[in-house]
Amino acid sequence: MSFNNLIGNDKIKNVLNESIKNENILHSYLFYGVEGIGKKLFAMNFAKMILCNNKNNKPCEECKSCIEFETKNNPDFFHIEPEGNSIKIDQIRQMQKNILEKPINSSKKVYIIDNADSMTKEAQNCLLKTLEEPQKFIVIILIASNENNILATVKSRCTKMYFQKLTDADIKKFLNEKFSTTNLDENMLKLCNGSISKSIKVIEKTSILNQIKSIVDLLDSNNELDIINQNEVFYNNKDDVYLLLDYMYVLLFEKINTNKLNKNYYINAMELVQNTKNKLFNSNNYDMTIDNMLIKLGK
Numbered sequence: 596m597s598f599n600n601l602i603g604n605d606k607i608k609n610v611l612n613e614s615i616k617n618e619n620i621l622h623s624y625l626f627y628g629v630e631g632i633g634k635k636l637f638a639m640n641f642a643k644m645i646l647c648n649n650k651n652n653k654p655c656e657e658c659k660s661c662i663e664f665e666t667k668n669n670p671d672f673f674h675i676e677p678e679g680n681s682i683k684i685d686q687i688r689q690m691q692k693n694i695l696e697k698p699i700n701s702s703k704k705v706y707i708i709d710n711a712d713s714m715t716k717e718a719q720n721c722l723l724k725t726l727e728e729p730q731k732f733i734v735i736i737l738i739a740s741n742e743n744n745i746l747a748t749v750k751s752r753c754t755k756m757y758f759q760k761l762t763d764a765d766i767k768k769f770l771n772e773k774f775s776t777t778n779l780d781e782n783m784l785k786l787c788n789g790s791i792s793k794s795i796k797v798i799e800k801t802s803i804l805n806q807i808k809s810i811v812d813l814l815d816s817n818n819e820l821d822i823i824n825q826n827e828v829f830y831n832n833k834d835d836v837y838l839l840l841d842y843m844y845v846l847l848f849e850k851i852n853t854n855k856l857n858k859n860y861y862i863n864a865m866e867l868v869q870n871t872k873n874k875l876f877n878s879n880n881y882d883m884t885i886d887n888m889l890i891k892l893g894k
C-alpha cells in the first residue's frame with residue numbers, strides 16, 4: 596500500500612488505505628491541521644491512488660493514469676488554489692462546470708482545493724451545492740490549516756481528517772533521511788513544532804540560529820552595549836525574522852529553568868519578544884522595532 600514515503604499520521608494512512616482497498620471512497624474530505632505537516636502530500640498520494648487503474652497495487656506508477664498524474668497531465672485530476680489571496684466564486688463555478696463532464700481515464704475525478712480556508716464566503720456557499728448533491732464519480736478534498744475559516748455548513752458535509760503535528764522522533768527521522776542530519780539540539784526541535792516545512796527551514800538557517808543563541812547567552816552577562824550591538828543578525832535576515840524571534844522565545848523559556856535567579860527577567864523578555872513579533876507585523880520601521888527590543892533586553 597502507499598503513503599509509505601510519508602512520515603507520521605499513521606491512523607490516517609490506515610483509514611485511507613482501507614478505503615482504497617474496500618473501494619469505499621467518499622465524496623468529500625477535509626484534511627486539516629497546522630501548516631507544514633504533509634496534508635497536501637497525503638492528498639496528492641490519495642488522489643493518485645483513487646485514479647490508478649491497477650486493481651491490486653495502487654498507485655502502480657505504471658498505468659496511464661499514474662504516469663499522467665506524475666507529469667501533471669492527468670485529465671481526471673484538478674488542483675485548485677488561491678488566485679491572489681483567496682479562492683474566489685468564479686473558480687468554484689468553473690470547477691462546477693467541469694464536474695458535469697465524465698472522467699476520461701479513470702472511474703473517478705478528483706478535485707483538491709488547496710488552502711480551502713482562503714475560500715471567500717461566496718465561494719464556499721457556491722461549493723455547498725456541489726457537496727450537497729455530488730456527482731457519483733467525483734471526490735473533493737479540501738485542505739486547510741485554519742478550519743475555523745470554513746463554514747460549518749461546508750464542514751458538516753465533509754469527512755474530517757485531523758492531521759496531528761509530527762513527534763520529535765518523526766522530525767528526527769525525516770531530517771535523517773532527507774539531510775542525513777540527526778544532531779538537531781532539543782531547542783531547535785522545539786522550534787520545529789512538529790512541522791516538516793519548519794524543520795527544513797531550521798536546517799537551512801542553523802548558523803543564523805546559532806547567532807541568536809549567542810545573543811540569548813549574552814543576556815546573562817548584563818552588558819547592555821554588547822546586546823544592542825547584535826542588531827546586524829536581525830538586519831541581515833529580515834525574511835526570517837519570525838523564525839529568529841520564535842527561536843529566541845524557545846531559548847528564553849529554557850533559561851527560566853536553568854537560571855532561576857533571573858526568572859522574572861526572562862518572563863518579561865519572552866513577553867517583549869512576543870510583542871516585537873506583533874509590532875513587526877504592523878510596523879514599517881523594522882530597524883527601530885528591533886533596536887527597541889534589544890535596548891530593552893539589555894536593561
Ligand SMILES: [Zn+2]
Binds near residue numbers: 646647649654657658
Ligand atoms: Zn496506476
